[in-house]
Amino acid sequence: xxxxxAVRGLGPxxxxxxxxxxxxxxxAVSAIMIDIGTSPAVVMLATVTAFSGSGxxxxxxxxxxxxxxxxxxxxxxxxxxxxxxxxxxxxxxxPMTVWERIAAMQISGEPAxxxxxxxxxxxxxxxxxxxxxxxxxxxxxxxxxxxxAVGNVIGNTRSIGLDAVFPAxxxxxxxxxxxxxxxxxxxxxxxxxxxxLVPFAPAGVPFLVAxxxxxxxxxVPAGPLGLRDLVTGRGRRPAPPxxxxxx
Amino acid sequence: xxxxxxxxxxxxxxxxxxxxxxxLGRRAAVNPRWTKLMALVPIAVxxxxxxxxxxxxxxxxxxxxxxxxxxxxxxxxxxxxPMVLVVxxxxxxxxxxxxxxxxx
Numbered sequence: 001x002x003x004x005x006a007v008r009g010l011g012p013x014x015x016x017x018x019x020x021x022x023x024x025x026x027x028a029v030s031a032i033m034i035d036i037g038t039s040p041a042v043v044m045l046a047t048v049t050a051f052s053g054s055g056x057x058x059x060x061x062x063x064x065x066x067x068x069x070x071x072x073x074x075x076x077x078x079x080x081x082x083x084x085x086x087x088x089x090x091x092x093x094x095p096m097t098v099w100e101r102i103a104a105m106q107i108s109g110e111p112a113x114x115x116x117x118x119x120x121x122x123x124x125x126x127x128x129x130x131x132x133x134x135x136x137x138x139x140x141x142x143x144x145x146x147x148x149a150v151g152n153v154i155g156n157t158r159s160i161g162l163d164a165v166f167p168a169x170x171x172x173x174x175x176x177x178x179x180x181x182x183x184x185x186x187x188x189x190x191x192x193x194x195x196x197l198v199p200f201a202p203a204g205v206p207f208l209v210a211x212x213x214x215x216x217x218x219x220v221p222a223g224p225l226g227l228r229d230l231v232t233g234r235g236r237r238p239a240p241p242x243x244x245x246x247x
Numbered sequence: 248x249x250x251x252x253x254x255x256x257x258x259x260x261x262x263x264x265x266x267x268x269x270x271l272g273r274r275a276a277v278n279p280r281w282t283k284l285m286a287l288v289p290i291a292v293x294x295x296x297x298x299x300x301x302x303x304x305x306x307x308x309x310x311x312x313x314x315x316x317x318x319x320x321x322x323x324x325x326x327x328x329p330m331v332l333v334v335x336x337x338x339x340x341x342x343x344x345x346x347x348x349x350x351x
């Protein structure tokens with residue numbers, strides 16, 4: 001766990017890439033919100049106050065399929081409920097004033113939280129969190145402004161492969177954590193639970209149920225999980241006592 | 248979305264986030280047995296978001312071009328490529344697979 005090598009630090013190019021990807025999502029989401037009849041002012045306000053692209057998309061999806069505003073709101077709130085778990089996860093990662101807590105919880109996103117919880121020390125966690133959340137937040141607001149002002153200039157986000165970018169970024173930020181048995185168990189179990197539930201549960205609920213994987217995984221002892229360990233069966237066990245006693 | 252609907256959504260989101268940050272997070276701070284659990288919850292949730300974004304579309308389990316893009320990106324992650332390269336590989340391979348009509 002105490003291993004931040006997956007995110008050894010993010011250079012300007014990395015942050016620009018994250019901001020650009022986030023910006024493209026902002027353009028697409030806000031264009032859809034305008035399409036369902038939302039006023040430009042409300043769309044821009046939503047970008048900052050709701051701060052949940054997935055929540056806005058969930059609302060739009062319900063409205064577009066003929067659902068009521070109430071149903072759309074329930075769906076959006078459920079989809080966004082995982083941000084409560086995200087805020088909980090970073091609450092004790094580094095010392096924060098009340099104002100920093102409020103700012104951090106408002107702009108929390110999975111990539112920033114993943115980097116912060118897998119960082120080796122509180123200072124690194126704090127720096128990575130604000131770098132990633134900041135870059136993606138700026139991109140999100142700028143993109144939303146573009147979407148409101150000129151419509152969807154991106155076109156089909158699928159055709160540029162944007163829908164694969166966020167899972168890839170998440171993988172990049174949690175990769176280091178997967179080298180320990182307990183975290184790997186949490187990740188695999190959480191992922192499988194969520195995917196299996198998607199066809200049956202309302203949107204957003206699979207994320208909450210997946211969080212329960214942590215309870216099971218917390219019973220798994222921490223320890224290195226690597227191909228080398230699997231091949232040799234040796235891992236990082238302590239040396240036999242007889243060898244340790246030698247001068 | 249009306250201004251009222253936005254206000255409800257924003258307030259709901261803020262309450263959810265505040266419960267996480269100020270209630271559940273604080274409780275974890277005073278209970279050491281929760282520490283390990285708190286470290287594992289985000290891993291499980293991030294993995295869930297990853298899996299849902301990679302293997303599902305709306306309410307269906309789907310294996311499409313994203314799987315190829317994410318698989319290629321995972322090689323970049325494994326080879327410890329910088330994030331910018333991970334992003335470019337993921338988008339490039341996914342877009343390429345779709346352009347060639349190999350997968351949806």
